Amino acid sequence: MKKLTCTQAKQIDLVDYLHSLGHHPVKVRHNDYWYLSPLRSENTASFKVDRRLNLWYDHGSGQGGDLIDFGTLYFNCPVGSLLARLSAGWPAPSLSFHPPKHPAGEKKAAPGSKITVLSSRPLADKSLLDYLQSRCIPPALAARFCKEVDFHLYGKQQKAIGFSNNSGGYELRSSSFKGSSSPKDVTLINNKAGALTVFEGFFNFLSFFTVNQEQQRPLTNCLILNSLAFLEKSRALMEQYPRIHLMLDRDDSGRSYTQKALKWDREKYIDRSDFYQHKKDLNDWLIRQQRSPGEQRRLRQRF
Template sequence: MDFRKKKLSAQEAKEIDLTSYLSSLGHQPVEIRNVDYWYRSPLRNEQEPSFKVNQKLNVWFDHGLGKGGNLIDFGILYHNCSVGELLQKLDTDFSLHQPTSFASNKSVDRESKIKILRDFPLTSPSLLQYLHDRKIPIEIAEQFCREVRYELNNKNYFGIGFKNDSGGYEIRNPYFKTGCSPKDITTIDNGSNEVLVFEGFMDFLSFKTTTKNLPEKGQDFVVLNSVSFFERARPFMENHSQIRLYLDRDTTGINCTQRALSMSSKYKDESILYKNHKDFNDWIMNPEKAPKKHLGRRM
């Protein structure tokens, strides 16, 4: 089956997440301030980061050059090529199209139209490379994820699928993240008296990566798949004597953590481990700050 019937358009290229694209090129943020991601410029040599990406607007600005714009503006400068050559390069290098806009107000409509065609073990080179870039070993990912082929607007796509308790999938690839209905949390019940809570499955996989030498079934887990599902997860979480929260370090995640701490002494904030980073995965992607062995069970 041909999964690449339609060439990548300029509009689709502009909607590719800039931070994910920079990661695919080997560039990681030096600092994250809310929605602003600061890099050492990929377009020139510098010691102090002056290249900013506003992730909400999906635009960049290089203060040293005095230039900025969208992904196409960046790509033609970075690769020293024309717009047509850049679109061909994006098509050839990744073979992954962004199916719709990143705009959050379209997410419900997008998810309702996704039809899962089939799922199977992770095999696509571009997805395996994406996991490598996110510092997730394949042997960890394949325990919890599947490669999914799905249909959206009469076009076929593929990505890494993480199943929830209702049978829906959270889906990721280097250019976008989406999901299919029904939406729900994902719970892993190993009969432990403590539960670890993550906002997204990449953070859960990151934790499993850093603790792969610990007993495989020593803890229970909840992946919220959206912080909005925190209340839905409370019955499962509060059936444990200790609840360890590894939520994102953005405003939403921090506020959710603070509310949980005010509800019960069972809740513990573990996000201090990556306090200078956006989330757990962002932390392990930073080679200057290797995770420590104390991430596992506490005595």
């Protein structure tokens, strides 16, 4: 049996390969194939394969790359073991080679595939305000931290709620869109407090402020990761605080990263996700508990 090289493995069509593993796209748009992430548990498809470039990106974890990068993560194995696994099953009728669309070693973005921010202004669009209401976030509160952003993608101008990060990029959300503009980074909200609360996404941060909007005393400072990939990169920043409250999602990825932080220092890091232990995240809890003032009081009293 002749062993596949890395170059040959990277040319295996990713969509075909995922199909052979039992993963099928939830939606297809142009060259983009969207999946529920094969690498973690999720309810909304955020794992994208650009079939033209034969590359993948997991928006939930911030990871991406080619078939080698995916395979070593999926099977939790070194490159050599992955190549042996691929070689053992080759040739397979369900797989095809993906001819390169660009010179070897050069990765070019498909035309129009990069989000380009055009302008921003205060939130006013009715569809975006309605979307905030559907997530139980008061538009007036969201307006303190978010903007209405026009952006260009795949030859089309769109608009979304924009939440800026420390480097000037935006997390972009609407009822029909989830994405982010470059550069990707965390967002630190400084309330001049001595403790820090860490969130995975900005809707959970907005939910926290919604629950606590009548509080007279200052809230904690808040770090919104915008991607779990930034948790470890933010360790030095987080550990400037004596107490770090973790309010990450309660899916497999969120719980895994919470446990990672607790192993760093169980005195400093505190898992607060028990407040919404039967829900996916704090915003899911808020939506389901909006008619239960007692539950909201319980959360406010703990901070």
